[in-house]
Amino acid sequence: xxxxxxxxxxxxxxxxxxxxxxxxARLATGxxxxxxxxxxxxxxxxxxSKHLKVLERCGLITRSRRAQxxxxxxxxxALDAAVDWIEESRRIWTERFDKLDxxxxxxxxxxxxxxxxxxx
Amino acid sequence: MSEHTTESELNxxxxxxxxxxxxFRCMIEPEHLTHFWGPTGVSTPRENIKxxxxxxxAFETVLVNDADGSEYAMRATYVEIVEHExxxxxxxxxxxxTTSTFVDLGEAGTEIHIRQTNVPEPMxxxxxxxxxxxxxxxxxxxxxxxxxxxxx
Numbered sequence: 001x002x003x004x005x006x007x008x009x010x011x012x013x014x015x016x017x018x019x020x021x022x023x024x025a026r027l028a029t030g031x032x033x034x035x036x037x038x039x040x041x042x043x044x045x046x047x048x049s050k051h052l053k054v055l056e057r058c059g060l061i062t063r064s065r066r067a068q069x070x071x072x073x074x075x076x077x078a079l080d081a082a083v084d085w086i087e088e089s090r091r092i093w094t095e096r097f098d099k100l101d102x103x104x105x106x107x108x109x110x111x112x113x114x115x116x117x118x119x120x
Numbered sequence: 121m122s123e124h125t126t127e128s129e130l131n132x133x134x135x136x137x138x139x140x141x142x143x144f145r146c147m148i149e150p151e152h153l154t155h156f157w158g159p160t161g162v163s164t165p166r167e168n169i170k171x172x173x174x175x176x177x178a179f180e181t182v183l184v185n186d187a188d189g190s191e192y193a194m195r196a197t198y199v200e201i202v203e204h205e206x207x208x209x210x211x212x213x214x215x216x217x218t219t220s221t222f223v224d225l226g227e228a229g230t231e232i233h234i235r236q237t238n239v240p241e242p243m244x245x246x247x248x249x250x251x252x253x254x255x256x257x258x259x260x261x262x263x264x265x266x267x268x269x270x271x272x
Contacts, residue, residue: 094132099156
């Protein structure tokens with residue numbers, strides 16, 4: 001459990017950088033070489049490579065050892081784990097606040113004389 | 121390793137049609153928390169909610185799954201409490217810090233802003249945040265939009 005959280009932590013740290021998020025978003029549409037990735041971001045190859053290393057270290061992407069241009073591949077499972085955690089957290093707060101909304105209406109209605117709860 | 125000073129955070133905002141003092145009390149008084157703290161299908165029994173509303177005090181709840189009765193204990197420690205304005209607690213296990221900010225919108229009610237960060241001691245200045253801390257939750261929905269169309 002701690003291992004998963006450590007991994008998630010590294011993933012979130014990696015994703016905290018806007019350039020790396022953009023790289024991940026690009027790779028979500030398909031594999032790409034360093035050259036492919038450098039172009040739209042207007043960055044040098046070494047700068048892109050540095051970001052790729054961070055993404056590789058946390059397991060978000062892998063790079064082929066064989067192919068000449070070593071295309072980068074997004075590891076969907078690693079990304080999904082991060083996205084799932086985020087979605088789960090958002091779901092909990094959404095549902096919690098849905099209930100709070102109802103609760104606030106109830107207690108305010110109660111204090112303004114329009115009592116409910118006379119069913120049976 | 122200097123890039124590890126960057127930080128990830130999640131943000132949630134919601135507006136409630138109620139005065140700020142009341143919304144604030146709901147987030148810190150057990151008799152209110154028991155009504156809404158568990159998400160859908162999950163209860164939070166009043167007797168198992170512990171609130172010591174001061175820095176260093178405990179904030180503990182036991183979430184009970186309505187379907188199978190399974191329980192999950194949540195233990196946090198209050199870091200800061202500013203009456204009607206802000207509540208901060210930290211989960212000592214994960215180091216995740218949750219900050220609830222209450223904004224008085226007058227006629228429109230009260231806005232709660234929840235910010236969750238993984239960093240125990242928030243040591244960044246406001247200007248540092250403004251620049252690069254785009255929220256991960258927006259990124260998540262974006263990635264799902266562009267790549268997850270086939271699942272679901």
